[in-house]
Amino acid sequence: MVLCALRRELLKSSSSCGSWARLLQRRSSGCVYSSTHDFTQKEVREKLQAFPGGSIDLLKQDSGIAVLTINNPSRMNAFSGSMMVELEEKVSQLENWSDGKGLIVRGAAGTFCSGSDLNAVRALSNPEDGMKMCMFMQNALTRLLRLPLISVALVEGKALGGGAELTTACDFRLMTSDSVIQFVHKHMGLVPGWGGAARLVHIVGSQSALKLLGGALKVDFQYGLHIGLADGVLEASQVQEDAETLLQQAENWLSRYVKGPAPVIQAVKKVAVSGRELPLSDALRTEKDVFGTVWGGPANLQALASKSKHK
Numbered sequence: 001m002v003l004c005a006l007r008r009e010l011l012k013s014s015s016s017c018g019s020w021a022r023l024l025q026r027r028s029s030g031c032v033y034s035s036t037h038d039f040t041q042k043e044v045r046e047k048l049q050a051f052p053g054g055s056i057d058l059l060k061q062d063s064g065i066a067v068l069t070i071n072n073p074s075r076m077n078a079f080s081g082s083m084m085v086e087l088e089e090k091v092s093q094l095e096n097w098s099d100g101k102g103l104i105v106r107g108a109a110g111t112f113c114s115g116s117d118l119n120a121v122r123a124l125s126n127p128e129d130g131m132k133m134c135m136f137m138q139n140a141l142t143r144l145l146r147l148p149l150i151s152v153a154l155v156e157g158k159a160l161g162g163g164a165e166l167t168t169a170c171d172f173r174l175m176t177s178d179s180v181i182q183f184v185h186k187h188m189g190l191v192p193g194w195g196g197a198a199r200l201v202h203i204v205g206s207q208s209a210l211k212l213l214g215g216a217l218k219v220d221f222q223y224g225l226h227i228g229l230a231d232g233v234l235e236a237s238q239v240q241e242d243a244e245t246l247l248q249q250a251e252n253w254l255s256r257y258v259k260g261p262a263p264v265i266q267a268v269k270k271v272a273v274s275g276r277e278l279p280l281s282d283a284l285r286t287e288k289d290v291f292g293t294v295w296g297g298p299a300n301l302q303a304l305a306s307k308s309k310h311k
C-alpha cells in the first residue's frame with residue numbers, strides 16, 4: 001500500500017529535477033499515515049505529551065554531521081511520550097538542513113535505548129492508543145530513514161525492543177564490542193510496531209529476521225557482522241572520555257561516506273532510498289530526476305575542469 005501511494009505520488013510529480021524534493025516535502029507532512037488512515041498527527045502528539053521525561057537532543061555540526069542523542073538515562077534511554085514527539089520535531093529540523101550530509105544516532109550515558117517507556121506503555125495499553133502510538137513512530141522513523149543524510153546508529157550497551165527498531169531506521173549500525181541489539185518484543189507478547197520488522201527483513205533477509213524476532217536473540221557485534229546487521233565495530237576504551245572517543249570513532253567511520261559537497265551527498269542518499277523503496281521503473285525515473293540536480297552543478301563542473309583521474 002505504501003509503495004502504491006509512493007508510486008502514485010511519483011507519477012503525479014512532474015519530470016522536472018525538483019520532483020524528488022517536492023515528494024519529500026509532501027511526505028514530511030504525512031508520510032506513511034495521514035488523515036486518510038484515520039490518523040491525526042496533532043491529536044496523537046497531544047496524547048503523547050501527557051507522558052513526559054527525557055529529551056531528544058540534536059547537535060548540528062559545521063562538518064555537516066549531526067548527532068542525535070536519545071537522552072533518558074534513568075530509564076536506560078527508554079522513549080517517553082514527549083521524546084517521541086521531540087524525535088519527530090528533530091527529524092523535521094533535519095529534513096530542512098540544507099548543509100547536512102551525515103547523522104549519528106546514539107544514546108546518552110553509555111547505552112543506546114531500551115525501547116518505549118514501559119510506564120507509558122502500561123497507560124496506553126488499550127489497542128486504539130497502541131495503534132496510534134505505533135503509527136506516530138512509524139511516521140517518524142520512516143522519515144528518519146528517508147532523510148537525505150547518511151545515517152549511522154552508534155550502538156553502545158543495549159538496544160532493546162523499540163531501541164532495536166530505532167537502529168534499523170539508520171542506514172548503518174556500528175556496535176561496540178560489549179553491545180547487544182535484541183528484538184525482545186516476543187518476550188513482551190508483542191511484535192515490532194515501529195516498522196522494525198519490515199526494515200530488519202530488508203537489512204538481513206527474511207531468514208535471519210525470523211530468527212532474531214522468533215528467538216528474541218541477543219545480537220552481539222560478531223553475530224551482527226555475520227548477518228549484516230552491524231557494519232562495523234568500535235572499541236570502547238576504559239578511559240573517562242569514553243563516550244566522546246566512540247563518537248569520534250563513529251564520525252571517522254562516517255567521514256569517508258560524507259566527504260564532498262552536501263548536494264552531492266544528499267543526491268547519493270536519495271538515489272539509494274528510491275532504489276531501496278521503489279519498483280525499478282519508478283526508481284529509475286527518480287534517479288534521472290536526482291541526476292538532473294547535480295549534472296552541471298558546481299561540483300560536477302569543478303571535477304570536469306580539474307580533469308580529475310580516479311587512480
Ligand SMILES: CCC(=O)SCCNC(=O)CCNC(=O)[C@H](O)C(C)(C)COP(=O)(O)OP(=O)(O)OC[C@H]1O[C@@H](n2cnc3c(N)ncnc32)[C@H](O)[C@@H]1OP(=O)(O)O
Nearest residue numbers: 074075076078114115116117118119158160161162163188
Ligand atoms: C516498542 C516496544 C518496546 O520497546 S517494549 C519495551 C522493551 N524494553 C524492555 O522491556 C526493557 C526492559 N528493561 C530491561 O530489560 C532492563 O532494565 C535493561 C534495559 C536490560 C537494563 O537492565 P539493568 O542494567 O539491570 O538496569 P535496570 O533494570 O535497573 O534499569 C535501570 C532503570 O531503568 C528503568 N528502565 C529500563 N528500561 C525501561 C523501559 N523500557 N521503560 C521504563 N523504564 C525502564 C528500570 O525500570 C530501572 O528503573 P529504576 O531504577 O528501577 O527506577
